[in-house]
Amino acid sequence: MTDEKRLLGLRDDIAIVGIGDTDYAEDYVRARRGPAYQDSYGYAVQAFNRALTDCGLERDDIDGLIVGPTLSTERAGEILGVNPAWSSQADAINAVLQGALALHSGAAECVALIYGNDQRTAGTKYGGPTARGEQFLSYIYYSPWGMTSQGALYAMMIRRYIELHKLRAEELAQVALAQRAFAQLNVNAVMQADLTLSAYLDADYICDPLRIFDYCLINDGGVALIMTTAERARSLKTKPVLISGIGRSEINTDATSLWPRLLDFYHSGHAKAASEVYNMAGVGPTDVDVVGIYDSFSPHVVFALEGFDFFKPGEFAQFVAGGTIGPGGRVPVNTSGGHLSESYMQGWNHQVELVRQLRGQAAQRQVEGAETGQYISDVGGKVISIIYSTSP
Amino acid sequence: MMITRPKPISGVYEKPFWNYVQGRELRLQRCDNGHFRFPPGPSCPKCLSTEYDWEKVSGEGKLISWTVFHRQYFPEIPIPYTVVCGALSEGPLLIANLTGAIAKPLQVDMPLRLVFEGAQTKDGNWIIYQWALANSQV
Numbered sequence: 362m363t364d365e366k367r368l369l370g371l372r373d374d375i376a377i378v379g380i381g382d383t384d385y386a387e388d389y390v391r392a393r394r395g396p397a398y399q400d401s402y403g404y405a406v407q408a409f410n411r412a413l414t415d416c417g418l419e420r421d422d423i424d425g426l427i428v429g430p431t432l433s434t435e436r437a438g439e440i441l442g443v444n445p446a447w448s449s450q451a452d453a454i455n456a457v458l459q460g461a462l463a464l465h466s467g468a469a470e471c472v473a474l475i476y477g478n479d480q481r482t483a484g485t486k487y488g489g490p491t492a493r494g495e496q497f498l499s500y501i502y503y504s505p506w507g508m509t510s511q512g513a514l515y516a517m518m519i520r521r522y523i524e525l526h527k528l529r530a531e532e533l534a535q536v537a538l539a540q541r542a543f544a545q546l547n548v549n550a551v552m553q554a555d556l557t558l559s560a561y562l563d564a565d566y567i568c569d570p571l572r573i574f575d576y577c578l579i580n581d582g583g584v585a586l587i588m589t590t591a592e593r594a595r596s597l598k599t600k601p602v603l604i605s606g607i608g609r610s611e612i613n614t615d616a617t618s619l620w621p622r623l624l625d626f627y628h629s630g631h632a633k634a635a636s637e638v639y640n641m642a643g644v645g646p647t648d649v650d651v652v653g654i655y656d657s658f659s660p661h662v663v664f665a666l667e668g669f670d671f672f673k674p675g676e677f678a679q680f681v682a683g684g685t686i687g688p689g690g691r692v693p694v695n696t697s698g699g700h701l702s703e704s705y706m707q708g709w710n711h712q713v714e715l716v717r718q719l720r721g722q723a724a725q726r727q728v729e730g731a732e733t734g735q736y737i738s739d740v741g742g743k744v745i746s747i748i749y750s751t752s753p
Numbered sequence: 754m755m756i757t758r759p760k761p762i763s764g765v766y767e768k769p770f771w772n773y774v775q776g777r778e779l780r781l782q783r784c785d786n787g788h789f790r791f792p793p794g795p796s797c798p799k800c801l802s803t804e805y806d807w808e809k810v811s812g813e814g815k816l817i818s819w820t821v822f823h824r825q826y827f828p829e830i831p832i833p834y835t836v837v838c839g840a841l842s843e844g845p846l847l848i849a850n851l852t853g854a855i856a857k858p859l860q861v862d863m864p865l866r867l868v869f870e871g872a873q874t875k876d877g878n879w880i881i882y883q884w885a886l887a888n889s890q891v
């Protein structure tokens with residue numbers, strides 16, 4: 362069982378001090394136009410250099426390295442000239458957790474987390490006969506019936522929610538519309554064109570009830586984060602963004618038969634992770650100023666906010682009315698535009714955005730006085746949440 | 754006319770499962786403590802028992818959810834097509850297409866029944882199972 366007392370020792374002990382991202386809007390145009398000019402490592406190096414410049418640390422200060430799933434630690438370390446004391450490979454949110462654990466334990470003092478993805482250039486497919494995953498993943502397993510892609514799984518999840526709670530298309534649309542409105546305040550977002558409710562409703566379905574605007578982009582880019590101890594962070598030029606709470610729960614039972622998705626909406630995992638993250642940070646959902654949610658598809662936002670007690674079960678429609686999650690709203694979500702409109706950096710860009718918001722560097726989309734930020738990810742039933750803050 | 758489909762994946766644990774389906778039977782592994790499991794696997798997730806029989810299921814179920822594909826992912830399957838998730842009365846959830854007449858709008862918990870249908874694949878003909886509304890003609 363999670364020892365919440367021991368975990369408390371980690372509270373506010375580790376900080377994100379450096380952030381770097383690539384020029385998503387330009388990356389998108391160049392990747393579509395071709396020819397390829399850099400690969401996943403190229404994007405990652407670009408972001409890494411920017412993150413170093415951001416915090417003022419030197420390359421030789423880096424003694425811990427975590428790479429995203431598209432990179433290897435060995436090749437990344439070779440390219441960056443980093444021979445770390447400690448290294449690992451992880452997705453975005455697990456990378457932040459692992460970085461925090463390594464720093465807290467003393468295994469490293471300055472950890473670089475790097476991610477690069479040339480998925481648009483490489484023509485990566487997330488559905489159909491060439492999708493990755495093989496047999497253990499349900500959407501491949503179910504191929505005789507044409508069941509494929511994570512998007513189709515989220516379409517089934519939200520269809521059941523729609524039926525149970527009478528959610529209307531106009532109400533689900535608020536996720537895509539709010540994030541596009543934020544993206545229009547972000548010069549680095551890939552999708553900045555106007556998106557109206559009627560354009561959303563007129564758009565083609567991919568997998569009914571999800572339309573193209575409910576799906577993330579597939580684009581190239583890179584992200585880097587640099588983490589160190591709160592103590593060392595005090596000597597750096599950036600305002601440290603502290604990890605104040607973490608919560609984690611994996612739901613694997615009957616996952617291939619879709620039980621946790623369709624009958625639980627992952628809420629049993631949400632409940633455990635929510636209890637842990639809020640207890641550790643000493644806050645609740647009403648204290649959160651800005652939220653980041655892993656949003657490869659718009660339904661993620663519905664299920665995550667519901668599971669983390671931002672509203673009562675089934676009441677997304679009432680909650681979202683009046684622009685709650687958009688610019689100027691009470692619970693701003695994915696303020697950079699997220700995966701739907703900024704860039705599909707698989708959760709990495711959300712960490713950069715939360716740091717910017719808590720530093721007060723989010724330009725036109727800045728949430729006034731933001732001090733507490735929360736990230737929630739529930740990809741594949743791994744429910745993980747982090748609360749970031751600037752005031753211990 | 755027979756439908757065309759991607760070939761089902763049939764690894765070491767799935768082979769008996771699909772062999773039964775070829776005989777128009779759906780059988781699931783049931784461990785010696787009486788727990789059904791799906792998909793096929795080496796042991797019972799509830800009790801870790803490795804002893805099991807392939808037990809025939811009722812074929813009765815209810816509708817959990819569905820989606821309609823409007824994007825073509827597989828060249829063999831024309832769009833639009835409906836994929837449904839039904840809960841077998843024995844417990845496990847099964848994905849399949851909804852086949853046969855669909856007279857009314859779909860609703861959660863509608864009664865379903867399993868039917869079998871021939872499908873052409875690149876490696877010859879297969880029988881696959883499908884869901885149908887319980888009271889529909891197929």
